[in-house]
Amino acid sequence: MSRHGIPIGRLFGISIDLDYSWFLIVALLTWMLAASYYPTQFPGWTAAVYWGIGLATALLLFVSVLVHELAHSLVAQRYGIPVPRITLFLFGGVSQIATEPPGAASEFWIAIAGPVTSLAIAAICWEIEPLFTGTQLVFALVEYLAILNLMLALFNLIPGFPLDGGRVFRAIIWKTTHNYHRATVAAGMSGRFFGFLLIFLGIWQALAGEIAGGIWIVVIGWFLESAAGSQLQQESVKSILGSHTVADAMQKDFPRIKGDVSVQELMEQYLAHSNAHAVVVMAPDGTAGVVTLAALRNMPREMWPYTMASQAMTPLRVAETTQPSAILWTALERMGRGGANQLPVVDETGVVGILSREDILHYLSLLQHFQGWKAASGNAH
Numbered sequence: 001m002s003r004h005g006i007p008i009g010r011l012f013g014i015s016i017d018l019d020y021s022w023f024l025i026v027a028l029l030t031w032m033l034a035a036s037y038y039p040t041q042f043p044g045w046t047a048a049v050y051w052g053i054g055l056a057t058a059l060l061l062f063v064s065v066l067v068h069e070l071a072h073s074l075v076a077q078r079y080g081i082p083v084p085r086i087t088l089f090l091f092g093g094v095s096q097i098a099t100e101p102p103g104a105a106s107e108f109w110i111a112i113a114g115p116v117t118s119l120a121i122a123a124i125c126w127e128i129e130p131l132f133t134g135t136q137l138v139f140a141l142v143e144y145l146a147i148l149n150l151m152l153a154l155f156n157l158i159p160g161f162p163l164d165g166g167r168v169f170r171a172i173i174w175k176t177t178h179n180y181h182r183a184t185v186a187a188g189m190s191g192r193f194f195g196f197l198l199i200f201l202g203i204w205q206a207l208a209g210e211i212a213g214g215i216w217i218v219v220i221g222w223f224l225e226s227a228a229g230s231q232l233q234q235e236s237v238k239s240i241l242g243s244h245t246v247a248d249a250m251q252k253d254f255p256r257i258k259g260d261v262s263v264q265e266l267m268e269q270y271l272a273h274s275n276a277h278a279v280v281v282m283a284p285d286g287t288a289g290v291v292t293l294a295a296l297r298n299m300p301r302e303m304w305p306y307t308m309a310s311q312a313m314t315p316l317r318v319a320e321t322t323q324p325s326a327i328l329w330t331a332l333e334r335m336g337r338g339g340a341n342q343l344p345v346v347d348e349t350g351v352v353g354i355l356s357r358e359d360i361l362h363y364l365s366l367l368q369h370f371q372g373w374k375a376a377s378g379n380a381h
Contacts, residue, residue, distance in 0.1 A: 005087055014073055016066065019089035029058040033144075042140050049137070057141055061148050062088055064121055068152065069093040071117035072110055072164075079106045092152070099333075104175035104183075111167035118153035122146045160191030162227045181239055188232040195225025238329050240367050241360075246331050247324035249363035250345045250353035255279040259288060259310030263296060266309055271296075277342045277356045281313045289313030290344050290351070321346045322355060332360055 005017035034054030038045070045053075065088060073083040073095045082098040101107040125146030132139040159169040166187045174183035198221025206214025255270040259281050270279050271293055278292045291313045296304075299312065322331045322343045331343060335357060345353035 005089075011070065012074060012077070014070070014083050014095075015085045017085055017087045019087050021090035022062070022088050025090050026055075026058045026062070029061065030054040033057050037144070038140065042136060053137055053141060057144055057148075060141070060145055062093075064118065064145065064149050064152065065093040067121065068114045068118050068156075069095045071113040073097070075110045075113040076101075079110065081106075081110075104171045107174065108168055108171035111164045111171060114164050115153040115156045118149045118156070122149035122153065125149065158194050159187075160194040160224065160228060161187040161231050162191060163224070166191050166228075181235060184235045185232065188228045188235065191228025191231070192225050195221045195223075195228055197221070198224060237364060240364060241327075241329045241332075244328045244363070244367070245324065246322050246326045246328055246345055246355050247353070249328055249359045250324070250355040251276070251359060252353050254351075254354045256282050257309055258282060259308060259313070261309045262305055263291075263299065263307045263309065263312050264304040266291065266312075267296065267304065276354070277358070278344070278354050279309070280344070280351045280354075281309045289315040290319055292342060294341050316344065316346070316351070319344055323347060324352060328360060328363070331355055332357075 005019045007015055007017050009016050030051065031054070034047075034050040038050050038053060066086065069086045073086060076083050076095070076097050079101065081101065083095055084098060085096040087094055087096070097110070101110055122145075125142050129139060129142045129146065132142055156163050157165040157168075159165040161167065161170065161184070169190060170183045170187035173186050174180055177183060199218050200221075202214045202217030202219075202221055204214070205217060208214075255276055257266060257270065257279055266279060270276065277294075278290050280290055281288045288310065291309055295314070296312065299307065320334065320340055320343060322334065322345055324345055324347055335341070335343060342354055342356035344351050345355050
């Protein structure tokens with residue numbers, strides 16, 4: 001998501017991004033407030049005032065969402081978990097927490113921090129609202145912010161993944177059963193249930209005449225069900241990969257070239273007619289760097305004959321790498337966070353392999369077939 005967003009600043013060392021879908025939801029929310037809610041609740045204002053307060057409300061809602069996500073992120077940092085980015089998008093916001101919490105307690109406190117913060121904002125708005133009874137515009141804005149933050153907190157407390165309530169639910173099951181996998185599956189199944197429930201309620205509301213509201217509830221339900229389904233699929237893959245390491249899946253036979261080989265020659269002799277996704281550039285004193293097929297695709301073709309591998313490579317000292325003993329699932333997560341398609345595998349002697357997404361998928365397929373064969377063999381006995 002962040003690769004398609006707009007960075008707008010940093011807070012507490014965390015990059016704050018706007019996904020392009022954010023502009024769509026701000027425009028829709030502004031229109032709904034200016035054309036429907038505020039004219040109904042506060043008649044007599046001019047059109048310009050309705051549109052102005054509608055836009056102000058939409059923007060302040062996302063300030064509230066940002067504070068909600070910052071609460072998650074700051075608690076995660078308190079537990080030593082890096083949070084590189086928060087992205088505001090169509091359905092609110094998401095904190096990119098780098099790793100899963102180390103235990104059920106940290107999972108619980110990281111998850112609950114967001115809804116508690118939203119409830120606190122709602123309470124503050126309700127408390128200060130009477131101070132603005134003589135200023136109708138500010139009164140209306142504070143009142144609606146209280147309602148929105150209360151709704152944000154209650155919605156996020158639904159006990160289904162990936163909502164905060166789903167993570168709280170997972171933390172409770174994790175603490176009770178001491179089984180992270182079982183807890184994640186339970187939270188994912190709950191998320192799918194509530195997703196389907198929202199889809200049903202949205203269709204029912206649309207058929208009853210509330211078409212716009214019904215469609216919006218269906219979209220939220222679809223998002224929730226899809227995210228929960230993706231989590232279940234991810235957990236299934238993680239379970240199958242288990243404790244298998246990078247050494248089990250990596251390519252040990254990969255091209256090694258000298259730095260004075262041109263990109264044109266590299267493509268024609270090493271990459272065009274093989275399954276390799278990267279080549280290792282060697283120096284007299286060891287490995288110098290890595291040239292990936294993805295990087296070469298971004299290079300103008302007319303520059304290939306005049307560009308040497310040493311110029312196109314990513315030096316090994318700054319490249320994203322992994323180790324042969326690393327857990328395969330951890331390497332896959334690292335690829336996902338960095339957007340890499342492959343990782344050089346290094347030990348104290350240098351590069352000993354290349355691990356690509358295709359390698360992991362191929363190894364995953366072998367494991368699935370092996371598990372299926374074991375199950376069939378066990379049933380036969």
